Amino acid sequence: MNIGQYRTASNIFLESYGLQYQRKLNKTQLLAVNLSAYSNWCNWINDAESELIRSNRSYLALSGTFSNSKVLSKKIDMLYGGGIDFRVISYVVDSFMLTSPFVNIYSYDGQQSQLGAHGQVGLSYTPNKWLSLYTQFIATAYLFSNNFGTNWYTQAFDDFTYKKDFKFPSRFDLSLRFGVGINF
Numbered sequence: 361m362n363i364g365q366y367r368t369a370s371n372i373f374l375e376s377y378g379l380q381y382q383r384k385l386n387k388t389q390l391l392a393v394n395l396s397a398y399s400n401w402c403n404w405i406n407d408a409e410s411e412l413i414r415s416n417r418s419y420l421a422l423s424g425t426f427s428n429s430k431v432l433s434k435k436i437d438m439l440y441g442g443g444i445d446f447r448v449i450s451y452v453v454d455s456f457m458l459t460s461p462f463v464n465i466y467s468y469d470g471q472q473s474q475l476g477a478h479g480q481v482g483l484s485y486t487p488n489k490w491l492s493l494y495t496q497f498i499a500t501a502y503l504f505s506n507n508f509g510t511n512w513y514t515q516a517f518d519d520f521t522y523k524k525d526f527k528f529p530s531r532f533d534l535s536l537r538f539g540v541g542i543n544f
Contacts, residue, residue, distance in 0.1 A: 378537065390439065392425040410458045421447035423500075425480060435486050442479040445500055449474065476502035476531075484541070492541035500533040 378396035385391055399418040406413055427441025452469040482496035 378539070380539065382541070388429050390425075390427045390429060390441075392427065392443075394421075394423045394425065396421045396423075405458065406455075412456045412458055413453065414456075415451075415453045417449075417451045419447050419449040421445060423478065425478070427480065429484075432483075437484045437486075439482045439484060439494075439496075440480065442477065445474075445476045445478050445502070447474050447476075447502070448472070471508055473506050473508060474502040474531075475504045476500055482537075486543070490543050492543055494539050494541055496535070496537045496539075498533075498535045498537065500535070502531045502533075505531070 376396070376398045378394060380392055380394040382390055382392040397418070397420050399416075401414070401416040403412065403414050405411070423443055423445040425441055425443035427439045430438045430440075432438050449472045450470070452467075454467045457463045478498050478500035480496050480498040482494055484492050484494040486492045
């Protein structure tokens, strides 16, 4: 669930999905691989300049986590651990004149790859042998970044937070995740 300055009233989840495979190594240690995707877009009109601005941001992230499990009760476990993250990011911002001819005033697009580390803590509730419900709080810091495709046509621009500089993606990410696990 992604909330904050880019949230819209009609879409609090902002196209955020994930798939995780987790394996018990022994009674207290687990190894997990997670693939997640995020996408957000926004259109708005800048009346002062008579322009339409479109923004699209998305990423695909792959992470590996080594964690420990602590039994809190018969059906509830606390998990804590850490691991590495790799994500590929794409972002595009375009501006178009609202008057004829509809000309692209400026355009910016870029792609980045980033490598980082994360720590996590979570709870897992197992009401029966084959089903688990879980939540995870994950703090990630991306340490290395590489721009492998950037295209800047004309000028710097303001982000769609209306007058804040374009700061996507952040080097830091806090996530609160909820999920359903099938145990086999």
